[in-house]
Amino acid sequence: MGAGPAGIYAADLLDKSDADVEIDLFERMPAPFGLIRYGVAPDHPRIKGIVTALHKVLDKPNIRLLGNVDYGTDIKLDELREFYDAVVFATGAMADRGLDLPGIDLDGSHGAADFVSWYDGHPDVPRTWPLTATSVAVLGVGNVALDVARVLAKTADELLSTDIPANVYAGLQASPVTDVHVFGRRGPAQAKFTPLELRELDHSPNVEVLVDPADMEFDAASVAQLRASKQVEMVVKTLQEWAIRDPGSRPRRLHLHFFHSPAEILGQDGRVRGLRTERTEYAGDGSVRGTGEFHDWDVQAVYRAVGYLSSHLPEVPFDHVAGVIPNEAGRVLDLDENQVPGVYVTGWIKRGPVGLIGHTKGDAAETVASLLTDADTLAAPKHAAPDAIVDFLASRGIPFTTWDGWGRLDAHEQALGEPHGRARIKVVERAEMVRVSRG
Missing domain, CATH: 3.40.50.720 (NAD(P)-binding Rossmann-like Domain)
Known part of the structure; x- marks a missing residue:
């Protein structure tokens, strides 16, 4: 099954x-x-x-x-x-793992899996997505968090060469976003994304990737992780290079924050109006503890990318x-x-x-x-x-539907994309997928 x-x-x-x-x-x-x-x-x-x-x-x-x-x-x-x-x-x-956080149920607080299903044209989710925020927070430092942050930060035209459906392109084109903040509660050596995924963030001509030099901290356990894993070493090296370079002038910004643990999603009138994080520090064994220092971020949407379920x-x-x-x-x-x-x-x-x-x-x-x-x-x-x-x-x-039916749907999607110079345009509606597949 x-x-x-x-x-x-x-x-x-x-x-x-x-x-x-x-x-x-x-x-x-x-x-x-x-x-x-x-x-x-x-x-x-x-x-x-x-x-x-x-x-x-x-x-x-x-x-x-x-x-x-x-x-x-x-x-x-x-x-x-x-x-x-x-x-x-x-x-x-395919479901989002829950996160026990005050304000998690506010309007504008989303699960990453739901957003992924929307931009990937899943037939069982709504065709629209509320992209109204100028500043967005993404909680988590795995590959899914980076996917979500990258799709939010890129312009719609950058994704037009892919198989995104028309409704996704229209939604992203209308998005007013200027800043996307990605938060991890531990340090850069504990980030879960892969080097390739990380480097892809910097490929967009419209997105400036920013890393705070103050977040480039390592304790003895972190150094041991670096020495033990080529992948961790590559991730940290990329982050260090970004932290010391001069900021550019690309119109959108993607901020990577470490040592910030989400404490509360702030709201007003039932909607997200900010995110409160607690600054963390190494506890001496690779784990982190809170410092009691809090910071409020001006964001209007929060996406949790803390795992699937x-x-x-x-x-x-x-x-x-x-x-x-x-x-x-x-x-x-x-x-x-x-x-x-x-x-x-x-x-x-x-x-x-x-x-x-x-x-x-x-x-x-x-x-x-x-x-x-x-x-x-x-x-x-x-x-x-x-x-x-x-x-x-x-x-x-x-x-x-059958494997032969997929062949028909595959050819149909490619034919939809051909007049636009695209490899394919994905069919979204289930009934249409079935109709094309069954001939």
Whole structure:
């Protein structure tokens, strides 16, 4: 269940095994590729290039895509078991992790995941976004925080060469933003973004990236992190270079702040009117503590990018604290920690939303190994014929999409972009996606 990278990697490994296997990839969206299509910023062609490798997997004859099928609504676990020896859940994480902060519910306080879904043209979110702030705060120092900050800070015309839909372009074009502030509560050596993501901030001719030299502090633990990780060293080196250079004259500014812990979102008349942060300092072990020194920032919107969270699936055990399906090496466990026969999990819903896309390959390998080890003990399905599930979906009137249908939608989106010199323009409305896919 899930045709994003995690599900596709698992299907590929199963197909490459010695097992005689037929694989159906169910996907809630009418199109495949999961967070590659709906979770990656549109100006990331290198990351989106992963689609090429995933495309080759879905081209395989033993792997079938069944899109626009919503698990829990269109089909349930007991019903899936009637058609398959095993079910692997790879539904990822698309919701925002909560943040216990005064003022978090004010109008103008947003989750990063919701904003990402909007600018990526997710069909199940509203077509408009309230881009009315001139100064914006982004909480978090991971890659998603940088994506959000970069999209907010760039001009709409800079993104016009990407696949953004017309409604996203219009929304960004009307944005009055001049300043975007990104806040991390710890130091630069503890930032979670990757060097490539960081350097991309400075590529825009319209966005000046600013770093306060006073934030370039390091204790012994931070120095040890620098020496132990080439990636951390590259991130810090870039930040240090930006901190000592003279400010330029680009019309928009993106500020990176460290040692600032969010204390309260300030409001007036129910809307965001500022952000209060507490200055932090190293505690001697790489962690930080508050200093009691507070600063109020004049912002009119706050975006929290503090992590994604997986959603509970019907009929499947779920750890609501960790936000994962309980498992042992990919084998799903019930509340008594007993294995649920024939049910497996992989990807972010297995281990939590950490790491890059490539890390899901390791998850998939472990899960597939467990499934193959259990193969002889799995109960045979009641309806094993390949067309049985297709007939079942059709009997319920579910307008499912297929891999051939994606080919039609893919060609349609490219044709929409061609007159404008763009690689594609993404179709947003679900009904239109289904109509084009089903021909």
